[in-house]
Amino acid sequence: MRAVVQRVDGASVVVGGETVGEIIGQGLCVLVGVTHEDTAEKAGQLARKLWSLRILEDERSCSDVGAPLLVISQFTLYGDARKGRRPTWNAAARGDVAEPLVDAVVSQLRALGAHVETGRFGADMKVSLTNNGPFTVLVEV
Numbered sequence: 001m002r003a004v005v006q007r008v009d010g011a012s013v014v015v016g017g018e019t020v021g022e023i024i025g026q027g028l029c030v031l032v033g034v035t036h037e038d039t040a041e042k043a044g045q046l047a048r049k050l051w052s053l054r055i056l057e058d059e060r061s062c063s064d065v066g067a068p069l070l071v072i073s074q075f076t077l078y079g080d081a082r083k084g085r086r087p088t089w090n091a092a093a094r095g096d097v098a099e100p101l102v103d104a105v106v107s108q109l110r111a112l113g114a115h116v117e118t119g120r121f122g123a124d125m126k127v128s129l130t131n132n133g134p135f136t137v138l139v140e141v
Contacts, residue, residue, distance in 0.1 A: 038101055
């Protein structure tokens with residue numbers, strides 16, 4: 001699994017004019033991609049990493065300060081544009097494989113005590129955020 005994690009001062013995701021997920025104030029906006037070898041175990045590992053990642057102000061984690069997370073599925077994280085001008089998506093897992101694993105990340109985060117908002121899997125989403133720093137890291141498990 002691959003995640004692009006951004007430290008934010010608020011973020012939201014809109015589908016069809018409706019806000020489906022929003023966090024206010026300090027937190028993390030997390031774009032999650034799934035590849036073919038990913039498992040529920042990796043989803044749990046990613047959730048634990050996100051909950052304890054010390055990238056908030058004063059090197060604190062979401063678990064330290066109770067900061068929320070906005071988790072959004074994004075198959076394009078496994079796009080490959082090394083050849084030609086058009087990316088290929090061969091490394092991205094199909095929706096029927098990816099959706100339960102993204103849901104597992106969210107469920108595991110909530111089980112750890114996190115407040116988690118989400119996008120809508122497979123939808124055309126409009127994501128807005130204020131990146132604080134800017135601070136963005138790539139996490140792979």
